[in-house]
Amino acid sequence: MGQGSRAQAGEARQDSSPQAPDPGLRAHAGEARQDGPPQPPDPQPRARAGNDPRDSPPQPPHPRPRAHAGEPSHERSSHPADPDPRAPEPPPAPARPEDHGPVRYGPALPGDGVPVLPLLADALASVASRAGVEPVGGGGAVREAACGYWARRGVEVEAGRVVVAPGAPALLLALTAALGGDVLVPRPCAAWWAPYARLLGRPVFHVATPAECGGVPDPYALLETVRRVREEGGEPRLLVLSPADDPTATVAPPEAVHEAVEAAEGAGLHLVSDETWRDTVHAPHDTVFVSPAEMLPDKVTVVSDLAGALLPSGWPAATARFPAGTDLHARVLDVLTALGARVATPVAAAAARALEEPDEVTARVQAVVRLHARVADAVHRTAVTAGALSRPPRAGRHVYVDLGPLRAALAARGVGDAQELEDHLTGRLGMPAPGGHRFGDDLGALRVRLSTGALLGATDAERAECLTSPSPLELPHVHRALTLVRSVFDGLRSDAQRWEPR
Numbered sequence: 126m127g128q129g130s131r132a133q134a135g136e137a138r139q140d141s142s143p144q145a146p147d148p149g150l151r152a153h154a155g156e157a158r159q160d161g162p163p164q165p166p167d168p169q170p171r172a173r174a175g176n177d178p179r180d181s182p183p184q185p186p187h188p189r190p191r192a193h194a195g196e197p198s199h200e201r202s203s204h205p206a207d208p209d210p211r212a213p214e215p216p217p218a219p220a221r222p223e224d225h226g227p228v229r230y231g232p233a234l235p236g237d238g239v240p241v242l243p244l245l246a247d248a249l250a251s252v253a254s255r256a257g258v259e260p261v262g263g264g265g266a267v268r269e270a271a272c273g274y275w276a277r278r279g280v281e282v283e284a285g286r287v288v289v290a291p292g293a294p295a296l297l298l299a300l301t302a303a304l305g306g307d308v309l310v311p312r313p314c315a316a317w318w319a320p321y322a323r324l325l326g327r328p329v330f331h332v333a334t335p336a337e338c339g340g341v342p343d344p345y346a347l348l349e350t351v352r353r354v355r356e357e358g359g360e361p362r363l364l365v366l367s368p369a370d371d372p373t374a375t376v377a378p379p380e381a382v383h384e385a386v387e388a389a390e391g392a393g394l395h396l397v398s399d400e401t402w403r404d405t406v407h408a409p410h411d412t413v414f415v416s417p418a419e420m421l422p423d424k425v426t427v428v429s430d431l432a433g434a435l436l437p438s439g440w441p442a443a444t445a446r447f448p449a450g451t452d453l454h455a456r457v458l459d460v461l462t463a464l465g466a467r468v469a470t471p472v473a474a475a476a477a478r479a480l481e482e483p484d485e486v487t488a489r490v491q492a493v494v495r496l497h498a499r500v501a502d503a504v505h506r507t508a509v510t511a512g513a514l515s516r517p518p519r520a521g522r523h524v525y526v527d528l529g530p531l532r533a534a535l536a537a538r539g540v541g542d543a544q545e546l547e548d549h550l551t552g553r554l555g556m557p558a559p560g561g562h563r564f565g566d567d568l569g570a571l572r573v574r575l576s577t578g579a580l581l582g583a584t585d586a587e588r589a590e591c592l593t594s595p596s597p598l599e600l601p602h603v604h605r606a607l608t609l610v611r612s613v614f615d616g617l618r619s620d621a622q623r624w625e626p627r
Contacts, residue, residue, distance in 0.1 A: 231316045231317065231320070231559075231563055232316050232557060232559035232563055232574065233438065234371070234401070234430065234432050234433070234438055235371070235521060235522040235523045235574075235576035235577070235578055236432075236437075236438045236522070236576070236578045237437075237438075237493050237497070237522060237578055238522075238577070238578030238579065238580075238581040238582075238588055238591075239493055239496075239581065239588050239589065239591065239592055240585045240588060240589050241437050242485065242486065242489045244478065244483070244485045244486065245436065245437075245475045245478060245479055245486070246475075248474050248475045248477075248478040248479075249440070249471040249472065249474060249475040250471070251474060252470055252471050252474045253471045255470055255471075257470055258467065258470065259467050259468050259469065259470045259473045260467065261458060261461050261462045261465075261466065261467045262288045262289060262290070262458050262461060262467075263287070263288060263289025263290075263444075263468060263473065264473060265284065266473075266474075266477045267289050267442075267468070267473045267474075267476050267477040267480065268284045268287045268288075268289060269284055269477075270476070270477040270478075270480035270481050271284075271287045271289060271444040271446075271480050272284050272287055273480065273481065273482075274444070274480045274481075274482065275287075275427070275444075275446050277482070278403075278416070279416075279419060280416060280418050280419065280422070280427065280446060281422075282446045282447075283449075285454075286446060286447045286448075286449060286454055287444060287445070287446055287447070288444070288445045288447065288454065288457060288458065288461070289442060289443070289444050289445075289468055289473065289476065290442075290443055290445070290461055290466050290467075290468065291441040291442065291443075291466055291467065291468050291469070291472075292430060292432075292441035292442065292443050293317075293399065293401060293428050293429070293430035293443040294317050294321060295443070295461065295464065295466040296428050296443055296445045296457070297317070297318065297321050297365070297397065297399075297428065298321040298324070298325070298460070298464075299457040299460035299461050299464070299466070300363070300397055300426060300428075300445075300453075300457055301321055301322050301325055301327060301363065302325055302460045303453060303456035303457050303459075303460055304362050304363050304395055304453070305327075305360070305362060306327070306360040306361060306362030306363060307327060307328045307329070307330060307354060307359050307360055307361045307362065307363075308322040308327055308328070308329045308330070308361075308362075308363045308364075308365065309329075309330050309331075309332055309342070309347065309350065309351070309361055309363065309364045309365070309394070310329060310330070310331055310332070310364075310365050310366075310565065311331070311332055311333075311334045311339060311340055311341060311342050311366060311367075311370075312331035312332060312333055312334065312565050312566060313339060313372055313373065313525075313561060313564035313565045313566045313572075314331070314340075314365070314367070314372075314564055314565050315367065315370075315371045315372070315399065315564065316371075316372070316559065316563045316564050318365050318399075319565060328359065330350055330354060330361070331565045332346050332347050332350050333346045334373075335377075335381050337375075337378065337381065338370070338373070338375040338376065338377045338378065338381055338516070339370040339372070339373030339375050339377075339516075339525075340366055340367040340368055340369070340370030340373065340375060340376075340377050341366045341367075341368065341377045341381050341382055341385040342364070342366065342385050342388075343385075344384040344385055344387065344388035345388075347364070347385065347388045347389065347392065348388050348391070348392060351392040351394070361392070361394060362394060362395060363394065363395050363396075363397065364389045364394045364395070364396050364397070365396075365397045365399060366385060366396065366397075366398060366399070366417070367398070367399040367400070367401070367402070368382055368398065368400065368403070368414060368415060368416065368417070369400065369401075369402035369403045369405065369406060369414060369519075369520040369521065370402070370520070370521075371401070371402060371521055371523065371574075372523060372525045372561075372564045372574040373516060373525045374501065374516070374518035374519060374520055374521045374523050374524055374525055375516050375518075375519055375520070376406055376412050376414060376519045376520050377415075378413075379413050379415040382415045382417060382420075383415070383420065385417075386417045386420050386421060386425075390421060390424060395424065395425075395426070395453075396417050396421065396424060396425045396426070397425075397426050397427075397428055398416055398417045398418060398425055398426070398427045398428070399428050399429075399430075400416060400427055400428065400429045401428070401429050401430040401432070401433035401443075402433050402434075402520045402521045403416070403429070403433075403520075404433060404434035404435070404490060404494075405433060405434050405493075405494050405497070405520050405521050405522065406494070406519065406520045407494060407497075407498035407501070407518065407519055407520060408498075408519070412519060412520075418446065418448075422448060422449075423448045423449060423450055424448055425448060426445060426446065426447055426448065426453065427445065427446040428443060428444070428445045429443060429444050429445075430442075430443040431443060431444070431476055431479060431480075433521075434490050434493070434494075435476075435479035435480065435486065435490065436472075436475060436476060436479055440472045440475060440476075441468070441472065442468050442472050442473065442475075442476040444480070445457070489592075492592050493592070496581070496591055496592060496597055497521075497522040497577045497578070498518075499597060499598055500577040500580055500581070500597070500598070500603070500607075501518040501521075501522070501523070501524050501577050502517075502518065503598055503607055504524045504575055504577065504580075504607070504610060505517055505518055505524050507607070507610055507611045507614050508524065508526045508575075508614055510614075510618075511531070511614035511615060511617055511618040512530045512531055512617075512618050512621060513526050513527060513528045513529075513530060513531060513614070514526070514527040514528075514529065514530060515527065522576055522577045522578050523574050523575060523576045523577065524574070524575045524577070525561075525572065525573075525574050525575075526572065526573050526574075526575060527561075527570070527571065527572045528546065528571040528572070528573065528617070529570065529571050529572075530621070531571070531617045531618070531620075531621045532571055533620075533621060534617045534618075534620035534621040534623075535549070535571060535617065537620060538620075540571070541569075542560075542562075542568050542569050542571070543560030543561045543562040543563075543566065543567075543568050543569070543570060543571060543572060543573070544560055544562060544568065546558075546560050546571050546572075546573055547559055547560035547563075547573065550573055550575075550613070553613045554575075554609060554610060554613060555609070556576070556579035556580075557576065557579070558573050558574070558575055559573065559574050560572065560573055561573060561574070575610075579606075580603060580606040580607060580610070581597075581602075581603060581606075582600075582602040582603065582606075583602070587600075587602045591603060
């Protein structure tokens with residue numbers, strides 16, 4: 126590992142450092158238990174895994190009580206008053222805009238915003254009248270197609286080591302249940318990773334990422350976190366990472382992937398590589414994408430949700446490639462069977478056709494990637510020009526923006542944390558703008574993920590026109606959407622300039 130990684134080790138360790146007054150690392154165990162089934166209290170104090178907002182939520186700048194993203198309070202009075210049976214039931218409390226639970230209101234994968242490819246619609250319709258049930262784990266046709274998909278990307282696998290499930294969340298839930306132990310994820314990470322571990326009552330530990338990218342942990346911070354969790358009696362077993370990342374839209378450099386994988390192997394962790402966004406890299410000829418499975422094929426499970434590039438998000442299907450020489454594949458199938466998690470037969474037919482990657486599918490994927498790359502670049506330029514911080518988007522259909530430099534302007538509008546920023550921008554932009562706390566970032570950090578699919582128009586005709594236009598940013602409906610984004614950010618910049626000391 127080079128000096129760059131060592132230079133970040135201190136910063137990374139600060140992210141994973143214990144918080145006073147609790148000196149340890151395992152407060153996430155309590156956090157997990159709040160989201161999952163009730164658990165008996167720990168007899169020993171637990172240590173914390175980092176500056177997670179749910180461990181010690183930052184105080185808002187005003188006295189209004191706030192739960193973290195809608196999490197319920199667990200405090201109870203020691204002497205509750207007996208209710209008067211004659212008293213009428215009070216009316217239900219009106220919903221407040223800040224009551225956004227971390228799971229039910231969590232953000233979905235950024236959609237592509239374009240009409241369904243006719244070839245895939247035909248594949249789905251061709252078996253829609255069949256009453257047969259797809260086997261758990263996928264039938265032979267879709268698993269063989271998945272083998273070909275992985276082989277074209279340099280990862281050889283037999284059909285007996287491939288599982289197809291109704292979406293990547295079902296696969297990650299089954300993997301977490303089958304592997305057991307504590308889960309480690311980068312900070313920030315995809316919004317759907319942590320809830321499944323917490324649903325199972327498993328502690329989740331966030332680890333800082335290198336400065337140049339998201340999606341993979343800093344190796345020194347990872348090793349330090351594993352050491353301290355084990356010191357406190359924990360069992361870290363699973364590391365989830367994503368070389369092409371949601372939410373940061375970065376692609377991890379090969380050396381960052383190698384260092385993270387090397388550290389995870391040395392720590393005895395099983396790796397799950399979420400490669401949902403690998404086919405959405407904006408400049409594939411100029412970007413080197415490295416899968417951890419290329420380095421450690423016998424110790425890495427690769428998961429890919431087909432909603433990333435191949436299927437509409439409303440047709441849930443995902444593939445997993447399992448390493449040879451273990452029984453993990455069988456254990457995951459057991460969990461999926463218990464859940465009844467099978468792909469619908471029409472969706473399996475469409476997934477098989479998409480995974481075969483005929484010319485029509487390849488051309489559509491490339492066109493969608495080019496379109497979203499242009500829109501993401503425009504949103505990124507707007508945010509940076511206004512004074513926000515953002516890494517250039519390199520993959521996906523989203524941009525991750527840090528509005529910390531505009532904190533004074535946002536505070537003047539009543540925005541003091543990521544939840545309030547989410548509410549503010551969602552209202553101003555007219556589209557979902559999930560705050561960074563949804564992805565494991567600090568609640569007090571003013572970060573937000575902006576998706577580009579919502580900027581492509583309101584009708585199928587408008588969105589289809591974006592795919593065929595040589596200048597999609599100049600189309601009236603796209604231009605209007607980008608102008609609205611620009612006006613919101615320009616307004617923040619103007620307010621920030623007024624607040625600057627003279």
